[in-house]
Amino acid sequence: MDGQARVDDDWVARYLAQLETQRKLSAHTVQAYRRDLAQLTTLLDGTAWQDVVHADVRRLAAKLHARALDPRSIARKLSSWRGFFHWLARHLPLAANPVEGVRAPKRAKTLPKALSVDDAVHLVAPPAQATAGMEPPALCDRAMFELLYSSGLRVSELAGLDLHYSPAALGWVDADSAEVTVTGKGAKMRKVPVGRHALEALAAWLTVREAPRDGSNALFLSSRGSRISPRVVQLRLKAHALRAGTTVDVHPHVLRHSFASHVLQSSGDLRAVQDMLGHASIASTQVYTALDFQHLAAVYDKAHPRAAAKTKKS
Template identity: 40%
Template sequence: MSNLLTHIDQFLDQFSQRYRPKSVEVKSLTLRQLSEYLSEHNIQTWQLCDQACLQKYIIYRHKNGLSLTSLKTHLASIRVFFDFLESKEIITSNPARLVKTPKVQQALPKVIAVDTIQELLDQMPDPDNPLEIRDLAICELFYSSGVRLSELTALDTKHISLSANEIRIIDGKGGKDRIVPLGNKAKEALQRWLTIRDQWMKLDNALFITQRGNRLTSRQVSNRVKHIASKLGKGLKVNPHMFRHSMATHVLESSQDIRSVQELLGHADISTTQVYTHLDFGHLSKVFDSAHPRAKKKSKK
């Protein structure tokens, strides 16, 4: 272990001449933790610390609670140190350059249950003030069409066709336009909102505006969505994107048509849409029991 520490001290002495004390402290802690690990595994020289050894060490640190962000910082320090060892011809090449951090498992989107989202949207069947009429139209549109927050705030009145029951999304993600259908509930909510909107000052062509006539910002929309959720009184934390995730999940569970959901969401690659295929086990069980020929229960005679 002394041989390992000797080279670490030499590196830190050189490193400290060019970098701040905090950076030196981080490097020191990282490398001493690595040397302890190597010593425990009877590896006494840096020449014996190859790619496989370092990869096992990174996995070990990950399993013991080091976050992926911290692992990247950890590995960066090790790479710099091994560059030093290579420059001093202590090793012939830097094995740390080939080591990878564990992949981040893609988190499933948060979805609001069908019953909850129905209750959320039905809690104001007859809003008694203009702001809530507007806010309900926003939420209904989010859930009906699955539009992104940025797409909703960019909508102008000309992009809505109530007669054709559709919305035109202009310059969506990736610069692509698309047309999405408008559900009856969303259409009714928009009709009521447009009547109010016509009575307000209109400084912008935006579909959703403030009482002063300005286009609603993304932050304002997010705050109003939270306000509606808070009125339900269940401690429900809702953001605009959850309506998009919920719509996609609910439609996919009912239709099993992933291509249509891909079109609705405006995904360029279907692999992006596949995250919504996380159907709950209860739903899968019902489908299996009703559809699989060897799972159907025999009717009693």
């Protein structure tokens, strides 16, 4: 082989042909490899394949990250490049695979969306005059949404609730003790308090709830009289939020996040929030400390005189 094979030679074409003919990869996959390797060729700007070192690849990955490329896309490109250099080592005297050990930047941890207290209350609690004469579907929705926000339930846990306790029940509400028992992930059961407004909404729903037509003991029912599904709860909440004029995309997990954030803001008890959410690890709950800090930071920026002074210009 020639000593200094340039990036504008046919090595990439030969590798792509090998992927297509020998490894039998799909045309779509081969095309993705072609794009990734074409970008590598451009970024190396004439550097010989044998001269590419670990530091070069790290620099290229950092350059892609600086261009705001998604970390998952960078990881895919690194995988394409790694495979190419692994193959190239059979044909050229490479000291090592320069892509080995290079990792894509970590994905930014996105915080869960949470409504403000006022927005959450406005969403789940209709005006007092609107509750009179509510049709059964509306009363069912109100009870479900109040309970989601009151107790931070997963939508699957809500849909699995039965009217009363039974040995086969996955969950039920005990109005006397103001608690809901649910079966969460890993088939673990937990008890969570239920607020007064949720209990009132449940009581109103139970006055019009008919016996389920599917033979179940389901607490919440679909329009067909069978146990409601998580998807239907999601669609009903989304439609309700649009009617209520909520400006953010609302789904059941938003109410769960709002519950956790608001309880933590009031109590500061991370362990209690963990127990109520049914998180196996405290690490899953700690994300809400960031939400809490954001809330406190916003209050500080609005209220603290020295914070306000920073934004004033003479």
